[in-house]
Amino acid sequence: MIDTIPIDKMIQTAMRYGADFAEVFAERTRATTIVSDDRRLEQAATFFDSGVAIRAISNGHTAFGSTNDLTRKGLLTLARSVGKAARAPSRASSQIQLIEQRAQTIATVSQHPFGIPLEQKCAIASRASETAFRCGDAIRQVRVIYRDRVRRILVASSEGVFATDEQVSTLLHVQAIAADGALLQTGTEPVGGSTGFEIFDTTPPEEIAERAARRALLMLSSPPAPAGSMPVILSAEAGGTMIHEAVGHGLEADLADENLSVYSGRIGQQVANPAISVVDDATLAGARGSFTIDDEGTPAQRTLLIEAGMLKRYLSDRQTKGPKNTHSTGNGRRQSYAHPPVVRMTNTFILPGTDDPAQILAETPSGLFVRRMGGGQVNTVNGDFVFEIQEGYRIEGGQIGEPVRGATLVGNGPTILAAIDRVGNDLGFSIGTCGKDGQEAPVACGQPTIRIPDIVVGGTA
Numbered sequence: 001m002i003d004t005i006p007i008d009k010m011i012q013t014a015m016r017y018g019a020d021f022a023e024v025f026a027e028r029t030r031a032t033t034i035v036s037d038d039r040r041l042e043q044a045a046t047f048f049d050s051g052v053a054i055r056a057i058s059n060g061h062t063a064f065g066s067t068n069d070l071t072r073k074g075l076l077t078l079a080r081s082v083g084k085a086a087r088a089p090s091r092a093s094s095q096i097q098l099i100e101q102r103a104q105t106i107a108t109v110s111q112h113p114f115g116i117p118l119e120q121k122c123a124i125a126s127r128a129s130e131t132a133f134r135c136g137d138a139i140r141q142v143r144v145i146y147r148d149r150v151r152r153i154l155v156a157s158s159e160g161v162f163a164t165d166e167q168v169s170t171l172l173h174v175q176a177i178a179a180d181g182a183l184l185q186t187g188t189e190p191v192g193g194s195t196g197f198e199i200f201d202t203t204p205p206e207e208i209a210e211r212a213a214r215r216a217l218l219m220l221s222s223p224p225a226p227a228g229s230m231p232v233i234l235s236a237e238a239g240g241t242m243i244h245e246a247v248g249h250g251l252e253a254d255l256a257d258e259n260l261s262v263y264s265g266r267i268g269q270q271v272a273n274p275a276i277s278v279v280d281d282a283t284l285a286g287a288r289g290s291f292t293i294d295d296e297g298t299p300a301q302r303t304l305l306i307e308a309g310m311l312k313r314y315l316s317d318r319q320t321k322g323p324k325n326t327h328s329t330g331n332g333r334r335q336s337y338a339h340p341p342v343v344r345m346t347n348t349f350i351l352p353g354t355d356d357p358a359q360i361l362a363e364t365p366s367g368l369f370v371r372r373m374g375g376g377q378v379n380t381v382n383g384d385f386v387f388e389i390q391e392g393y394r395i396e397g398g399q400i401g402e403p404v405r406g407a408t409l410v411g412n413g414p415t416i417l418a419a420i421d422r423v424g425n426d427l428g429f430s431i432g433t434c435g436k437d438g439q440e441a442p443v444a445c446g447q448p449t450i451r452i453p454d455i456v457v458g459g460t461a
Helices: 007-015 072-085 118-134 205-220 241-251 253-257 357-362 413-419
Strands: 021-037 040-058 061-067 139-157 161-180 183-193 228-234 278-281 302-307 347-350 366-378 384-396 399-404 408-412 428-436 439-447 450-458
Touching: 007 021, 007 040, 007 072, 007 139, 021 072, 021 118, 040 072, 040 118, 061 072, 118 139, 118 161, 118 205, 139 205, 161 205, 183 205, 183 384, 183 428, 205 384, 241 253, 241 278, 241 302, 241 347, 241 366, 241 384, 241 408, 241 413, 241 428, 241 439, 357 399, 408 413, 413 450
Parallel strands: 228 366, 347 439
Antiparallel strands: 021 040, 021 139, 040 061, 139 161, 161 183, 228 450, 278 302, 278 347, 366 384, 384 399, 384 408, 408 450, 428 439
């Protein structure tokens, strides 16, 4: 497909109408989705999609268009329309010299999804479903989703950028619902990353399904969670949902520039306990949010956002660099060729500290121990958040006590970052699909074991 796209002509056509910058993005995607619901195969399909987008920028005004008409005429017509929409005085087009950029490959795939028969992928979903149902009679419903995607992209711009990448991802998500009369409890377990089918050699579908089902059964038999302010320990196993939602989005330069972040204008200020450092790193091999180049052709990189509690910089793309940022951090991402790039996180996490996780627990007489976070909501303007806890336990005498269900965490991102008083020397990750501006992007988030000495816990006990 790349060989048939008149890349230089498209850029020159868009620039002819006075744009300061023009960019071509081409994508070819093959994806498989399999859905099993209560032992029934609801969907098993492979999808193909190809398309091209062009973006033109003039005096801060952006015009964007995309098409799956890959004929020369169709592509040049698109470039002309986008160039005119940039609303700048026309000027003579200059010669564009494209220089191929070679970035270090991040992902290594040993079992490419292209080479795996659909029947074998369906068997993965079936194995997971059967395992979950066998975990207990109280399991009433099991939903399994398998997805893989092979995404080949090309990015070229008037600044001379010319870069290509192949991005492979594989995901298995199991949701189990346990019931006792009118009481329902849900357990979920997702596993995936920038990897191929080999992920199931190290993490079999049976193991994934059992985790989801056991969690649902455990919560079904647990008493309601207590309510009130108390110490909370978030284990490394809990994943970094809180850092992603309550902190990460607020560190994206587009939101910070528009004063839609509680961290706007705070570069160089102390925003967290000195024991807290936060990074966003798209170079982690196999991680769900990793890639070789972002969707603007910038090589993947590791960005230090908060160092020893001090805010160092924001995440940015080529257009939205943010205050004191002189270059893109490689966080320009788009859902597909049909979407313009926006600033997005990749793999965002708190760096490990020096505390022994077992000692953190032993020195906490009471409170709540969180082994798995659920979903949540955050207001990026003021930092207020509410998060569900999927698996939690009472802390009794410095030890993990009985499990409790229905707990939530209510707080404020900056306040909690400043309050964290213990940071473990371990590190755990969770994965997800992040939504922003109507687009979705695969991400991972993580943290070590941390202790919040006082936070509001919502519960019914």
